[in-house]
Amino acid sequence: AQKITQTQPGMFVQEKEAVTLDCTYDTSDPSYGLFWYKQPSSGEMIFLIYQGSYDQQNATEGRYSLNFQKARKSANLVISASQLGDSAMYFCAMRDYGTSYGKLTFGQGTILTVHP
Amino acid sequence: DGGITQSPKYLFRKEGQNVTLSCEQNLNHDAMYWYRQDPGQGLRLIYYSQIVNDFQKGDIAEGYSVSREKKESFPLTVTSAQKNPTAFYLCASRSSRVNYGYTFGSGTRLTVV
Numbered sequence: 001a002q003k004i005t006q007t008q009p010g011m012f013v014q015e016k017e018a019v020t021l022d023c024t025y026d027t028s029d030p031s032y033g034l035f036w037y038k039q040p041s042s043g044e045m046i047f048l049i050y051q052g053s054y055d056q057q058n059a060t061e062g063r064y065s066l067n068f069q070k071a072r073k074s075a076n077l078v079i080s081a082s083q084l085g086d087s088a089m090y091f092c093a094m095r096d097y098g099t100s101y102g103k104l105t106f107g108q109g110t111i112l113t114v115h116p
Numbered sequence: 117d118g119g120i121t122q123s124p125k126y127l128f129r130k131e132g133q134n135v136t137l138s139c140e141q142n143l144n145h146d147a148m149y150w151y152r153q154d155p156g157q158g159l160r161l162i163y164y165s166q167i168v169n170d171f172q173k174g175d176i177a178e179g180y181s182v183s184r185e186k187k188e189s190f191p192l193t194v195t196s197a198q199k200n201p202t203a204f205y206l207c208a209s210r211s212s213r214v215n216y217g218y219t220f221g222s223g224t225r226l227t228v229v
Binding site for chain 1: 149157158159160204206218222223
C-alpha cells in the first residue's frame with residue numbers, strides 16, 4: 001500500500017532563510033510521481049512541484065526544489081529565501097502509476113510559519 | 117479561465133439530513149475525485165470517477181454517494197449514514213495529458229449543527 005509520512009507537524013523559519021520540509025514515502029510500484037502542494041488558510045490546494053520516479057534530475061520551480069533520494073524513499077521540499085506569504089500548510093503526495101485511476105495519497109502535512 | 121467550482125463554500129447540516137456538495141469543472145478532464153480533509157490530517161479519497169456514468173469507491177466511501185451524469189459535474193451527497201460528516205471537502209480533476217495535471221476546487225466546509 002502507498003504511504004506518505006511527514007514527520008514535522010510544524011516548522012518555523014526566518015524570512016529570507018531557506019527551509020526544508022521532510023517527506024518519506026513507501027510504495028511497491030516502480031513508477032510513481034511525487035507532488036508538493038501548498039494550502040493557505042483559505043483552503044485551496046496550490047500545486048508547487050512534481051518529481052517522477054524515473055526523472056534523473058531533481059525538480060526545481062523557482063524558489064522550490066525537491067530533494068529526491070530514491071534509495072532512501074525521501075522527497076523533501078526545499079524553499080529558498082522564505083517569504084511571509086509562504087506561511088501555510090504544505091502537503092506531500094504520491095501517485096502510483098501502476099493503478100490507473102490516478103489516486104493521490106497525501107501525508108498529514110506540515111504547517112510552516114515564516115517570521116519577519 | 118478554466119477551473120473547478122465548488123459550492124457552497126460553507127454548508128450547515130442538521131443531524132439526519134442529506135446534503136449535496138456541488139463540483140463543476142470546465143477543463144474537459146475525464147477523471148474527477150472527492151477528498152475529505154480533517155484537522156491535522158491529510159486528504160483522504162472518498163470517491164472517484166474516470167469517465168461519465170462510471171464511479172468507484174475510494175478509501176472512505178461509507179456514508180457518501182456520488183453521480184457522474186455529465187463530464188463537467190461530479191456532485192457528492194453526504195448522507196445521514198455518515199456519522200461524522202463535519203470536515204473540509206475538496207473536489208479535484210485530472211488531466212490525462214500531464215502527470216502532474218491535477219486541479220483542485222476551493223473546497224466546501226461542512227458543519228453538522
